[in-house]
Amino acid sequence: MADFQEQQTPQAGFFQRVSELIPFDWELIRHASAEPVPYHIKKWWFCLGGTVLYLFVIQVATGIALTFYYVPSPDQAYESVAQITQDVRFGWYIRSLHKWAANCMIVAMFLHMLRVYFTGAYRHPRQLNWCIGFLLLGITLTFGFTGYSLVYEQLSFWGATVGANLAEAVPLIGPTIAYFLRGGPEVGENTLTRFYVLHIGLLPTLAFGLVFLHILLIRLHGVTELEFEGKEVPEKERHFRFWPDHATTELLIGVLLMYLLTIMALVFPAGLGEPANPTQTPEHIKPEWYFYFNFRLLKLTSLRVSVVFTMALGGICFLWPFIEQWLSRKFKVPDRVWVMLGVLAFLGFLVLTVWESFVQ
Amino acid sequence: MDLTVKRYIVAALSFLFLVSLLLVAYQESRRLRVERKLEPVVTALNKGCVDCHRTDSPALVMEWEHSQHAAYGVGCVDCHSANQGEVDAWLHEGEYVSALVTPLDCANCHEKEYREFSQSHHAKAGEILASLDNVLAEKAAGMPGNNADSVNGCWQCHGSIIRFERDEDGKTITSGKENRPVIDSDTWPNSGIGRLNPDGSKGSCHACHSRHAFEAKLSRSPENCGKCHMGPDHPQIEIYNESKHGIAFYANRDRMALDTQGDWVLGRDYSAAPTCATCHISSYMTPNGQYTANSHDVGERISWTLRPVISTLLNSVIYQDGFKEDYPHTRELPEIGDTIETIEKVVENEELVSRTVPRQVARIVTWEERRQVMKGACLNCHSDTYVDNFYQQFDDLVILYNEKFARPAKAIMDDLLADGVLNPNAPFEHHVQWVYFELWHHEGRRARHGASMMGPDYTHWHGMYEVSKHFYQEFLPAVVEVARTKGAAMGRKYEQRVEELLAQEEHQWVKGLSDQEAEELRQMYQQRYNE
Numbered sequence: 001m002a003d004f005q006e007q008q009t010p011q012a013g014f015f016q017r018v019s020e021l022i023p024f025d026w027e028l029i030r031h032a033s034a035e036p037v038p039y040h041i042k043k044w045w046f047c048l049g050g051t052v053l054y055l056f057v058i059q060v061a062t063g064i065a066l067t068f069y070y071v072p073s074p075d076q077a078y079e080s081v082a083q084i085t086q087d088v089r090f091g092w093y094i095r096s097l098h099k100w101a102a103n104c105m106i107v108a109m110f111l112h113m114l115r116v117y118f119t120g121a122y123r124h125p126r127q128l129n130w131c132i133g134f135l136l137l138g139i140t141l142t143f144g145f146t147g148y149s150l151v152y153e154q155l156s157f158w159g160a161t162v163g164a165n166l167a168e169a170v171p172l173i174g175p176t177i178a179y180f181l182r183g184g185p186e187v188g189e190n191t192l193t194r195f196y197v198l199h200i201g202l203l204p205t206l207a208f209g210l211v212f213l214h215i216l217l218i219r220l221h222g223v224t225e226l227e228f229e230g231k232e233v234p235e236k237e238r239h240f241r242f243w244p245d246h247a248t249t250e251l252l253i254g255v256l257l258m259y260l261l262t263i264m265a266l267v268f269p270a271g272l273g274e275p276a277n278p279t280q281t282p283e284h285i286k287p288e289w290y291f292y293f294n295f296r297l298l299k300l301t302s303l304r305v306s307v308v309f310t311m312a313l314g315g316i317c318f319l320w321p322f323i324e325q326w327l328s329r330k331f332k333v334p335d336r337v338w339v340m341l342g343v344l345a346f347l348g349f350l351v352l353t354v355w356e357s358f359v360q
Numbered sequence: 361m362d363l364t365v366k367r368y369i370v371a372a373l374s375f376l377f378l379v380s381l382l383l384v385a386y387q388e389s390r391r392l393r394v395e396r397k398l399e400p401v402v403t404a405l406n407k408g409c410v411d412c413h414r415t416d417s418p419a420l421v422m423e424w425e426h427s428q429h430a431a432y433g434v435g436c437v438d439c440h441s442a443n444q445g446e447v448d449a450w451l452h453e454g455e456y457v458s459a460l461v462t463p464l465d466c467a468n469c470h471e472k473e474y475r476e477f478s479q480s481h482h483a484k485a486g487e488i489l490a491s492l493d494n495v496l497a498e499k500a501a502g503m504p505g506n507n508a509d510s511v512n513g514c515w516q517c518h519g520s521i522i523r524f525e526r527d528e529d530g531k532t533i534t535s536g537k538e539n540r541p542v543i544d545s546d547t548w549p550n551s552g553i554g555r556l557n558p559d560g561s562k563g564s565c566h567a568c569h570s571r572h573a574f575e576a577k578l579s580r581s582p583e584n585c586g587k588c589h590m591g592p593d594h595p596q597i598e599i600y601n602e603s604k605h606g607i608a609f610y611a612n613r614d615r616m617a618l619d620t621q622g623d624w625v626l627g628r629d630y631s632a633a634p635t636c637a638t639c640h641i642s643s644y645m646t647p648n649g650q651y652t653a654n655s656h657d658v659g660e661r662i663s664w665t666l667r668p669v670i671s672t673l674l675n676s677v678i679y680q681d682g683f684k685e686d687y688p689h690t691r692e693l694p695e696i697g698d699t700i701e702t703i704e705k706v707v708e709n710e711e712l713v714s715r716t717v718p719r720q721v722a723r724i725v726t727w728e729e730r731r732q733v734m735k736g737a738c739l740n741c742h743s744d745t746y747v748d749n750f751y752q753q754f755d756d757l758v759i760l761y762n763e764k765f766a767r768p769a770k771a772i773m774d775d776l777l778a779d780g781v782l783n784p785n786a787p788f789e790h791h792v793q794w795v796y797f798e799l800w801h802h803e804g805r806r807a808r809h810g811a812s813m814m815g816p817d818y819t820h821w822h823g824m825y826e827v828s829k830h831f832y833q834e835f836l837p838a839v840v841e842v843a844r845t846k847g848a849a850m851g852r853k854y855e856q857r858v859e860e861l862l863a864q865e866e867h868q869w870v871k872g873l874s875d876q877e878a879e880e881l882r883q884m885y886q887q888r889y890n891e
Contacts, residue, residue, distance in 0.1 A: 107381065114373055118366045226363055283617070284391065289384045336361045339369065346373050350380040357387035 036239035048112035055105035062098040072196035077152035096265030127321035157276030169307040293352035398431030406435030462557040476656035485554025486519035517588035519552025577618035599815030608633035661734035666808035673727040679719035757811035792838035
């Protein structure tokens with residue numbers, strides 16, 4: 001009789017057999033997914049980290065699709081992008097999604113960092129996760145830079161040239177980095193291949209590793225518990241389950257993002273400028289918008305000063321949780337000073353960005 | 361600081377971030393519009409034309425595809441459409457069209473430019489029938505039944521009166537199965553800037569904005585103006601090429617941003633050199649921001665007229681309906697609000713006629729104000745002292761020409777007419793009349809234009825040198841010669857007149873330099889050339 005019942009419910013038997021094939025502690029997964037999530041995470045602006053992750057997944061999926069058609073060779077790259085845009089079925093949509101998801105990812109990342117900074121979520125014991133997050137920002141910007149160059153249109157080609165020149169101005173190791181990026185003393189045939197390998201090989205590997213570490217640390221530390229004054233929350237409502245409650249929220253945000261990206265792709269499809277011409281410098285060279293602040297600094301100072309300044313700024317941001325901790329202990333700096341500093345720093349970034357956009 | 365405040369800070373910064381991104385996107389899209397060539401848009405209305413003409417006249421279609429018009433979907437029918445019954449219209453593949461595109465057609469979209477152009481000297485360039493130039497082309501160089509010199513020469517710059525072939529009853533003759541009206545071949549093709557069109561409009565936008573690409577860089581380039589503003593009587597392009605401005609332009613053409621869409625602003629879009637368009641009609645930066653120019657009224661900033669026998673400063677009288685007249689400074693200015701009987705030239709029955717129109721004065725712009733607008737462009741590169749001193753040098757040259765040569769020569773010519781030596785109906789009967797004409801119309805203009813645009817060689821060797829040489833060696837002897845044709849007494853009268861003139865201080869040098877001056881001259885040649 002028992003045998004008969006088992007035959008009547010083949011599914012149970014199927015999962016049983018699969019779990020026997022993979023001798024994993026499935027209870028651990030159940031435990032991990034049942035992590036209690038603080039109530040404030042129900043507010044969408046605390047989900048920006050998840051938004052970045054969702055956009056990253058879109059980038060991986062659309063990126064792989066584009067790789068089937070893209071040819072990383074100077075004499076065919078532009079043509080292959082044109083083919084993707086004009087001939088390949090849904091090619092324009094995939095390319096537009098890739099472009100807009102990249103931009104949205106950087107925007108979401110900045111917003112995520114703003115939230116983390118102003119809520120002090122990077123403080124002890126979560127300093128390391130801020131550092132990892134900052135490395136992920138650097139990797140994402142490098143993704144943007146290398147990806148833009150792969151289009152091999154006139155502006156992106158010359159953007160890559162300027163980028164390599166910027167790298168060259170890094171003290172001590174600059175010339176070596178620039179030589180490595182260009183694949184020679186000048187931007188040439190090897191440059192595109194190197195950018196391609198970085199874009200689809202090295203950077204994704206690093207990104208996967210760091211994202212894994214980032215999430216692992218969140219899980220190990222748990223999400224920062226935040227108290228909103230004047231809002232007493234009963235004990236039983238202070239947490240909710242990751243699965244399925246929070247996962248459903250993230251899924252909903254994912255669907256909304258797909259709507260947004262599809263509308264962007266429809267209304268502003270990724271275009272294509274003039275093909276790259278290494279012999280003719282365009283009248284105006286501009287990088288992508290997220291490098292405008294740096295480009296403005298460069299014009300206001302000099303190549304070397306702007307690069308050193310940006311590196312110093314990047315170093316300070318990277319180590320900020322430790323620097324802030326040290327300064328707070330030594331000088332008894334009140335919290336509002338760090339808030340004001342954050343506001344000023346971000347406003348400075350915005351001013352330089354908008355300023356550069358208004359300069360021809 | 362509690363979390364709620366921080367939440368507001370994050371929200372405010374996020375909002376500012378969004379605003380910044382939108383500003384960047386707006387600027388980016390503007391920039392990309394300029395840098396990226398837009399694809400031609402063939403609307404359903406124009407598809408038929410493009411499909412056929414791509415085979416019939418492929419280069420024409422390619423040029424149109426290259427234009428901004430094409431990028432915005434403005435095509436063949438939008439400019440060439442006509443109404444049934446118009447003299448130049450015929451039914452072509454289901455649409456009434458005309459080969460003639462007049463400023464009124466362009467005004468459908470470019471109304472401001474049309475209005476500014478219609479007030480300008482350029483629009484009146486076709487009103488040259490009552491001029492000595494026209495007499496020379498039609499009479500001296502032409503013959504009855506063959507006006508080819510005017511047709512191929514004068515009219516190609518000044519513009520023709522567009523006429524149609526007509527039968528004995530005055531009806532237009534048509535040709536082909538579509539009954540296309542036949543335009544008098546003497547009057548079209550013609551892209552003269554003052555062309556007199558059948559719809560009453562004056563001008564041809566094509567004169568500066570060559571079809572069918574209509575590139576801004578073309579109309580901003582000095583060569584474009586040089587098609588007409590050149591030669592012995594007004595060599596502006598040669599003078600420009602000789603000037604520091606011209607040299608800077610040709611060396612730095614790649615930095616002139618000639619392709620800039622919309623306003624092309626000196627001090628914002630480019631700085632390397634001024635072109636004709638820069639000084640006469642373009643926008644420029646000032647310490648108070650951008651001065652946006654009246655971009656199609658070319659004479660607006662001109663303070664001297666350098667064309668007549670004797671130059672005068674020019675005030676402008678602008679009437680309520682926008683009609684504009686230059687008033688030489690020697691002519692009394694009306695008051696604002698006065699009604700003046702103005703003379704306007706219009707085409708009636710394919711002939712140019714004058715008509716008197718009472719108009720009320722709305723505004724007066726003095727020559728000083730006109731000059732001030734021109735100086736604004738100069739001040740982008742030069743100091744005010746530099747610019748003021750340049751104008752002083754220029755003014756002095758014009759006054760020198762006026763007082764030493766033009767005024768005495770004109771007085772003599774007027775007297776020859778009054779004494780009956782010259783026939784007022786025969787402007788080119790005698791040698792003296794030809795010499796006098798070239799003295800002011802060719803050499804005198806070259807000198808004045810040379811000084812106005814900083815062309816030293818044109819000011820002196822092609823200008824004042826020729827004026828003085830011909831004044832002394834050709835004009836004055838020719839005056840006596842023509843006077844003698846009316847008898848010995850008349851001859852003696854003008855001999856004496858010439859003697860009196862040469863006795864004036866500025867002409868005494870002809871009889872000899874001072875001993876010191878002559879010695880210095882000899883020594884210089886001795887030292888320098890061992891002569």
